[in-house]
Amino acid sequence: xxxxxxxxxxxxxxxxxxxxxxxxxxxxxxxxxxxxxxxxxxxxxxxxxxxxxxxxxxxxxxxxxxxxxxxxxxxxxxxxxxxxxxxxxxxxxxxxxxxxxxxxxxxxxxxxxxxxxxxxxxxxxxxxxxxxxxxxxxxxxxxxxxxxxxxxxxxxxxxxxxxxxxxxxxxxxxxxxxxxxxxxxxxxxxxxxxxxxxxxxxxxxxxxxxxxxxxxxxxxxxxxxxxxxxxxxxxxxxxxxxxxxxxxxxxxxxxxxxxxxxxxxxxxxxxxxxxxxxxxxxxxxxxxxxxxxxxxxxxxxxxxxxxxxxxxxxxxxxxxxxxxxxxxxxxxxxxxxxxxxxxxxxxxxxxxxxxxxxxxxxxxxxxxxxxxxxxxxxxxxxxxx
Amino acid sequence: xxxxxxxxxxxxxxxxxxxxxxxxxxxxxxxxxxxxxxxxxxxxxxxxxxxxxxxxxxxxxxxxxxxxxxxxxxxxxxxxxxxxxxxxxxxxxxxxxxxx
Numbered sequence: 001x002x003x004x005x006x007x008x009x010x011x012x013x014x015x016x017x018x019x020x021x022x023x024x025x026x027x028x029x030x031x032x033x034x035x036x037x038x039x040x041x042x043x044x045x046x047x048x049x050x051x052x053x054x055x056x057x058x059x060x061x062x063x064x065x066x067x068x069x070x071x072x073x074x075x076x077x078x079x080x081x082x083x084x085x086x087x088x089x090x091x092x093x094x095x096x097x098x099x100x101x102x103x104x105x106x107x108x109x110x111x112x113x114x115x116x117x118x119x120x121x122x123x124x125x126x127x128x129x130x131x132x133x134x135x136x137x138x139x140x141x142x143x144x145x146x147x148x149x150x151x152x153x154x155x156x157x158x159x160x161x162x163x164x165x166x167x168x169x170x171x172x173x174x175x176x177x178x179x180x181x182x183x184x185x186x187x188x189x190x191x192x193x194x195x196x197x198x199x200x201x202x203x204x205x206x207x208x209x210x211x212x213x214x215x216x217x218x219x220x221x222x223x224x225x226x227x228x229x230x231x232x233x234x235x236x237x238x239x240x241x242x243x244x245x246x247x248x249x250x251x252x253x254x255x256x257x258x259x260x261x262x263x264x265x266x267x268x269x270x271x272x273x274x275x276x277x278x279x280x281x282x283x284x285x286x287x288x289x290x291x292x293x294x295x296x297x298x299x300x301x302x303x304x305x306x307x308x309x310x311x312x313x314x315x316x317x318x319x320x321x322x323x324x325x326x327x328x329x330x331x332x333x334x335x336x337x338x339x340x341x342x343x344x345x346x347x348x349x350x351x352x353x354x355x356x357x358x359x360x361x362x363x364x365x366x367x368x369x370x371x372x373x374x375x376x377x378x379x380x381x382x383x384x385x
Numbered sequence: 386x387x388x389x390x391x392x393x394x395x396x397x398x399x400x401x402x403x404x405x406x407x408x409x410x411x412x413x414x415x416x417x418x419x420x421x422x423x424x425x426x427x428x429x430x431x432x433x434x435x436x437x438x439x440x441x442x443x444x445x446x447x448x449x450x451x452x453x454x455x456x457x458x459x460x461x462x463x464x465x466x467x468x469x470x471x472x473x474x475x476x477x478x479x480x481x482x483x484x485x
Contacts, residue, residue: 124420146414245443
């Protein structure tokens with residue numbers, strides 16, 4: 001079944017202190033509907049990606065809350081949770097619901113409100129995505145990724161400066177994105193001088209705490225015309241062990257390798273056919289490992305390729321994180337997976353403005369939950385190809 | 386969040402068998418921004434250890450000098466108080482590692 005993306009929207013990402021979760025949800029959904037030329041009653045179902053509304057917001061009936069804001073009376077609504085991959089999982093479930101024949105036109109949104117809470121509350125809440133063993137050891141998510149960074153640096157003889165280049169690239173990209181949380185370029189020196197969070201990761205190796213919401217409307221209804229349709233040609237989800245410490249490899253995420261291989265097979269493409277990708281760079285090390293797991297770089301060369309500009313706007317071949325990624329665009333965890341779809345759709349439509357990846361035909365999104373306990377990969381194709 | 390005493394009781398079997406076992410550090414980091422119940426211990430190192438029986442474990446490193454923070458360092462599993470609980474909570478003991 002052919003499923004097209006219609007309208008997409010995202011709120012500004014950042015510290016949105018004067019905006020409630022309801023207001024963010026409403027803004028993203030109404031703008032996505034408007035861009036689709038649809039009214040709320042034309043939505044058959046609503047899928048909401050969110051991680052922390054229960055822990056931080058004391059709201060575990062979020063799908064109904066968001067449905068209220070959509071204004072489609074009685075619409076079936078579902079909240080999907082898979083840590084930082086909640087958005088990608090919501091997308092996958094929405095696609096499956098259409099493929100099953102149950103629904104035709106579905107709104108998928110991702111939503112997270114984080115900045116109402118203190119740093120240690122957020123750190124504890126995010127730890128809820130981890131394993132008991134790692135939590136009891138006092139590990140945090142930056143700590144778990146710091147261990148991967150150690151392993152990667154040891155195994156491939158990569159320096160902290162080379163890893164820092166990932167953040168530098170993503171801030172450069174974020175400087176072209178008016179929706180990004182951080183729109184100022186940074187230097188390798190800025191990253192190196194920033195305070196340590198979990199050695200060897202420093203503050204500017206880490207994605208920020210953010211608020212934000214993103215929404216997309218997808219449909220299999222051929223009577224709904226879109227001037228510039230983007231087609232979803234693959235959607236895969238793969239899980240792995242919750243904990244990192246007892247995995248075979250600390251320098252590759254098996255869930256990403258498996259999900260991307262399945263997705264490439266479904267889409268009938270090779271990694272090198274991808275023009276633009278949104279990568280889950282929750283930490284600088286994450287993107288270095290991701291570009292290897294996705295087959296864009298050889299093993300051990302991901303960080304170096306990024307530092308060499310091979311994935312940088314206006315000069316690279318496969319452009320990663322034109323939005324600025326989680327690092328610069330921001331990481332409202334449940335919204336990230338949907339924001340990635342919004343960003344790639346813009347590039348495939350040629351409407352990404354200053355940061356447009358020229359002639360982009362095929363795009364990929366890479367959304368990871370926990371320390372690789374779940375990965376969601378989507379591949380999209382533009383009509384311009 | 387409060388840890389249920391029942392949960393602690395259920396876990397104790399796994400903890401007890403590990404006491405006194407030895408292994409070597411594979412990877413280490415230092416946590417400088419911890420979760421809430423660990424704030425009074427930060428900064429503290431956490432290590433992934435390959436035990437002599439081949440299994441991997443993860444835990445805090447205690448009673449250490451900076452020179453012990455190196456891959457290959459031999460360590461022993463010891464029982465330690467885990468973190469700061471609320472006044473009404475059960476006191477939580479768990480495995481940590483010390484250099485030998």
